[in-house]
Amino acid sequence: MRNVEISYDSKAVVHNVNLKIKYGEILGIVGESGSGKSTLIKAAIGLLGNDGSINKGNVFYKGNDLLNMKSEELRKIRGPEMGMIFQNCEAALSPTRTIGSQLKEMMKQHTDMDEKEILNMANAFFQKMNLDGSRILKSYPFELSGGMNQRVGIVMAMMLKPDLLFADEPTSALDIISQAQVVGELKKLRDEFGTAIVIVTHNIGIVSYMADKVAVMNQGNLIEYGETKDVINNPKQAYTKKLISAVPKIRKE
Structure with a gap:
């Protein structure tokens, strides 16, 4: 992203943001609710909606400006090259269709794989996550727990093996054990597929554990950006210091 400004209903909500991510790198974007974090990644993947727009700047992917691409060109990139894990994967899935039918539909849109190949691949991914794929593929989203639906979202995003994966608050609705499992699975995906x-x-706290770089957002502005260890150990902005101090710490009495 280069000098990006984003607006909703003609009101600027993100201002002059510059970000970059390399192959195999994890970038964490942190900040409180309403700071512009999710808006940034929605802009990058083209999901701002009809009332959102990028007023200034450029969004480059492999040297191509996504803002100059036609919708059909973007459609070929989304999924096979750029994946998305939504904050609430259960809400992002159709409640009236099984997980298996939704996976098959997605894969048939982007590949020439037959049904058997698709189901075998899905089962292999679920097995890596220590889940019973045969049961999940036959289930509807409401029959699964929040953690299982989150893993379904990860599988759907990764089955096409994208080069770039966006994860929008992937752990916010999960208990602490499920959070740790999802974070571990994301790191494995980076390590295995680059x-x-x-x-x-x-x-x-999640960013300090898994990210190579961190970007701190506050009121639509990128106020701090750099190597995670540098930002965590030597924050320059008072807001960043407050975010770090808010992480719960276990102390002996």
Whole structure:
């Protein structure tokens, strides 16, 4: 992203943002609710909606400006090259269709794989996550727990093995054990496939654990950006210091 400004209903909500991510890198974007984190990744993947727009700047992917691409060109990139894990994967899935039918529809849109190949691949991904794929593929989203639906979202995003994965608050609705499992699975995906990951979260503790670089957003502005260890150990902005101090600490009495 180069000098990006984003507006909703003609009101600027994100101002002059510059960000970059390399192959195999994890970038964490942190900040409180309403700071512009999710808006950034929605802009990058082209999901701002009819009332959102990028007024200034450029969004480059592999040297091509996404803002100059036609919708059909973007459609070929979304999924096979740029994946998305939504904050609430259950809400992003159709409640009236099984997980298996939705996976098959997605894969048939982008590949020539037959049904058997698709189901075998899905089962292999679920097995890596220690889940019973045969049961999940036959289930509807409401029959699964929040953690299982979140893993379904990860599988759907990764089955096409994208080069770049956006994760919008992927752990916010999960209990602490499920959060740790999802974070571990994302790191495994990066290590196995070399996928670059942009993770949006309000939890700077998660970012300090898994991200190579961190970007701190406040009121639509990028106020701090750099190597995670540098930002965490030597924050320059008072807001960043407050985010770090808000991370719960376990102390002996």
